[in-house]
Amino acid sequence: MSAPSQDLLARMALTFEAQQFLYAEARLLDTQNYKAWLELVTDDIHYWAPVVESRERRHRAGHYVAAADESAYFDDTRATLGMRVARLGFPGAWAEVPPSRMTRLISNVEVGEQGAEDIPVRSCFYLFRSRLETEEDSYHGVREDVLRRVDGELRLARRKIIFAQSVLTARSITTFL
Amino acid sequence: MTFDVSRLVDLENGLIDRRIFSDAEIYDAEMDRIFRRTWLALGHESEIAETNDFFTTWMGADPVIVSRTAQGIKVMLNMCRHRGGTVCRVDRGNAKLFLCPYHGWSYNPDGTLKVVPGLEADYRHGIDPTQWGLLEAPRVATYKGLIFASWNPEVEPLEEFLGxxxxxxxxxxxxxxxxxxxxxxxxxxxxxxxxxxxxxxxxxxxxxxxxxxxxxxxxxxxxxxxxxxxxxxxxxxxxxxxxxxxxxxxxxxxxxxxxxxxxxxxxxxxxxxxxxxxxxxxxxxxxxxxxxxxxxxxxxxxxxxxxxxxxxxxxxxxxxxxxxxxxxxxxxxxxxxxxxxxxxxxxxxxxxxxxxxxxxxxxxxxxxxxxxxxxxxxxxxxxxxxxxxxxxxxxxxxxxxxxxxxxxxxxxxxxxxAMDPPPPQVPAACRSHSGEISR
Missing domain, CATH: 3.90.380.10 (Naphthalene 1,2-dioxygenase Alpha Subunit; Chain A, domain 1)
Structure with a gap:
């Protein structure tokens, strides 16, 4: 059996590194350590969750994802993410009083062709949110990220969240995907 | 009806019975008496700028298609008149026909019946296609871009309703x-x-x-x-x-x-x-x-x-x-x-x-x-x-x-x-015996 090529080993290492980044990020979000999570994003991050519609198959395979100038659940900069995080830290953020219990499953991680700085990473997410006694919400879909190496460490520079649901059955999104 | 509206809402004393927020019978009555009587906002004209543009939405609990036709905006129940299939399953688009996937009845963008497979061979012309178009909301109007419709043919003019x-x-x-x-x-x-x-x-x-x-x-x-x-x-x-x-x-x-x-x-x-x-x-x-x-x-x-x-x-x-x-x-x-x-x-x-x-x-x-x-x-x-x-x-x-x-x-x-629901706007040929649109 021939040894794995250097290319394959490099890709494995990068995929492992990206997976570990996404898992660590998910842990920070699950535990609502949002200030630490903010440290993982670049200053120029675009954090975006465009709305989704059902269309005929001839329109982009029947799954229409809104364009940049259309409606979105999130279309955030580092500044507005900071506002959201700051707000969640105050006692009057009632939709998180008491706090949710969350579990994120991140899977199907695929690392694309690495550019000079940026690493495109696609992953699937499933977030289960439980609150109070039996209040339950779930969210699932795909994330198209761009990770960037900053001072040797991976950081999140772009995130496009595409929910599978066109009408979200979750009552609210009080966290980040 | 087992509820008495005057006891649920006591406005002289500023009191409201919480039952109105969760009771299923009251909800059903709302769908008939309020949502089938008044004007309802559906969207904006800019959503259907071109002929045959459409979007789907709700009028109360009724799924509807809002369609731009050569004759203006039409609002139709999103339900095949044959057996009740959904004739439009997407959120928006531009369509020359709405096709029921069940038996293949199809409708023009204005809701008129286009094709009934087997009209000649199987029905042997036993039905009148003019009686079996999509059920149309009798009143549609816009106010400065906003689209409204009503199931009630007697509803006041939209401008009067907005007052x-x-x-x-x-x-x-x-x-x-x-x-x-x-x-x-x-x-x-x-x-x-x-x-x-x-x-x-x-x-x-x-x-x-x-x-x-x-x-x-x-x-x-x-x-x-x-x-x-x-x-x-x-x-x-x-x-x-x-x-x-x-x-x-x-x-x-x-x-x-x-x-x-x-x-x-x-x-x-x-x-x-x-x-x-x-x-x-x-x-x-x-x-x-x-x-x-x-x-x-x-x-x-x-x-x-x-x-x-x-x-x-x-x-x-x-x-x-x-x-x-x-x-x-x-x-x-x-x-x-x-x-x-x-x-x-x-x-x-x-x-x-x-x-x-x-x-x-x-x-x-x-x-x-x-x-x-x-x-x-x-x-x-x-x-x-x-x-x-x-x-x-x-x-x-x-x-x-x-x-x-x-x-x-x-x-x-x-x-x-407290009012009776408006009469159903259903073609005489297929009115249900109860006289009400089933829910």
């Missing part, structure tokens, strides 16, 4: 040449709440802001752009047909005052100041800012957010929200984008404002399932005995914190709930 609400709506819909358009797409989600909790919040509940939105007040950048910011007094206006508006009014000394933190809006308003005065008059152009409104039953507006909400009832304990962003067509692109982001950060399921509202409405809905709670009337007494009128603005007026508009909304609710 004095037009005075306030025009501040958003008719402030500049060219009118309005929607930002593409919409936020949609399901809140576990009764639709009335959402409608009553927007109709007049300024009182909730200090507690519900306490967290907002702590974070610079998330403010609501509630209107002209200096030297203002707030009012509620209770209007005919259950509508209500809340507003800020600047003093005469502070006319043309700025909006403060909403970046760019001051410059934009200055740039259209002459048009504002010409179209709206001095008061509305320079001092008055409507903030929130509900057009009864289920259409709400957040004016400075440029946000339209339609609350589609999906059962007594569920509401599907459609959250649309509306902008002036003639606005500079960067101003449209600023408002789009402004709404995004505040409204919708992830909205920093709205998520705390929804959490409260869910609690108030579910508390009404408690048998003991149902024996305790909810309090809508704020401002009773303080209603008055003013010369400069229409409606019955009270302070910004008051239940005047909620009482007004529930008075209309009670009035319609």
């Amino acid at each position: 004095d609400a037009r005075f306030y709506l025009d501040c958003l819909l008719d402030r500049v040449e060219g009118g309005t358009e929607l930002v593409g797409g919409m936020r949609r989600w399901i809140i576990p709440t009764n639709w009335k909790h959402a409608a009553e919040n927007f109709v007049g509940d300024s009182y909730h802001a200090a507690a519900t939105h306490a967290s907002i007040m702590r974070v610079p950048g998330l403010e609501g752009a509630g209107g002209r910011v200096k030297d203002v007094v707030g009012y509620q206006a209770a209007l005919d047909n259950g509508h209500g508006v809340g507003m800020w009014m600047a003093s005469e000394d502070n006319a043309r005052g700025g909006y403060g933190h909403l970046a760019g809006i001051d410059d934009y308003l200055k740039s259209i100041q002459d048009q504002l005065v010409a179209k709206l008059g001095e008061l509305r152009a320079t001092r008055l800012t409507p903030v929130h409104a509900t057009i009864f039953p289920n259409f709400s507006i957040e004016f400075p957010f440029a946000s339209l909400h339609i609350w589609h009832p999906r059962g007594p304990l569920k509401t599907e929200v459609r959250d649309l962003t509306i902008v002036d067509k003639a606005m500079p692109a960067e101003m449209k984008d600023m408002l789009r982001r402004h709404c995004m950060l505040r409204q919708g399921p992830a909205g920093t404002w709205e998520q705390d509202d929804m959490d409260n409405w869910s609690q108030t809905t579910y508390s009404s399932l408690s048998p003991t709670a149902r024996g305790l009337m909810a309090n809508y007494q704020m401002g009773m005995g303080h209603e008055h009128t003013r010369d400069d603005i229409p409606g019955r007026i009270d302070n910004k914190s008051s239940d005047i508009n909620q009482r007004n909304m529930y008075a209309r609710w009670a009035e319609l709930m």
Whole structure:
């Protein structure tokens, strides 16, 4: 059996590194350590969750994802993410009083062709949110990220969240995907 | 009917029975008596700009198609007349026909029956195709871009239904040449709440802001752009047909005052100041800012957010929200984008404002399932005995914190709930024996 090529080993290492980044990020979000999570994003991050519609198959395979100038659940900069995080830290953020219990499953991680700085990473997410006694919400879909190496460490520079649901059955999104 | 409307809503004493927020029989009666009688907001003309453009939505619990035809806008029940298949399964598009996937009946964009497979060979011409088109809402009308429809052929003209609400709506819909358009797409989600909790919040509940939105007040950048910011007094206006508006009014000394933190809006308003005065008059152009409104039953507006909400009832304990962003067509692109982001950060399921509202409405809905709670009337007494009128603005007026508009909304609710439902608009050939559209 021939040894794995250097290319394959490099890709494995990068995929492992990206997976570990996404898992660590998910842990920070699950535990609502949002200030630490903010440290993982670049200053120029675009954090975006465009709305989704059902269309005929001839329109982009029947799954229409809104364009940049259309409606979105999130279309955030580092500044507005900071506002959201700051707000969640105050006692009057009632939709998180008491706090949710969350579990994120991140899977199907695929690392694309690495550019000079940026690493495109696609992953699937499933977030289960439980609150109070039996209040339950779930969210699932795909994330198209761009990770960037900053001072040797991976950081999140772009995130496009595409929910599978066109009408979200979750009552609210009080966290980040 | 096992409920007595006059006992559910006691407006003389400002009391409302919580049963109306969760009772299935009351909900069914609302769908018949309110949602099949009044005008209902469906969307905006800019969504169906071209011939054969369509979108699907709801009228109460009825799924409908809104279609642009050569003869104007048609609104049709999204149901094949043959066996009830869904003839349009997507949210929007442009279509030359609507095809039922079950047996292949197809319909033109105006709802007329196009093809019945086997009309000759199998039906042997035993049916009259002119009697089996999609069921059309008998009344469709627009008001300055907004599309409304009604199942009730006897419904009053739309302008009459909106009445004095037009005075306030025009501040958003008719402030500049060219009118309005929607930002593409919409936020949609399901809140576990009764639709009335959402409608009553927007109709007049300024009182909730200090507690519900306490967290907002702590974070610079998330403010609501509630209107002209200096030297203002707030009012509620209770209007005919259950509508209500809340507003800020600047003093005469502070006319043309700025909006403060909403970046760019001051410059934009200055740039259209002459048009504002010409179209709206001095008061509305320079001092008055409507903030929130509900057009009864289920259409709400957040004016400075440029946000339209339609609350589609999906059962007594569920509401599907459609959250649309509306902008002036003639606005500079960067101003449209600023408002789009402004709404995004505040409204919708992830909205920093709205998520705390929804959490409260869910609690108030579910508390009404408690048998003991149902024996305790909810309090809508704020401002009773303080209603008055003013010369400069229409409606019955009270302070910004008051239940005047909620009482007004529930008075209309009670009035319609005490009436017989309008007769079904069903072709004679296929009217059900019960005489009612089944539900």
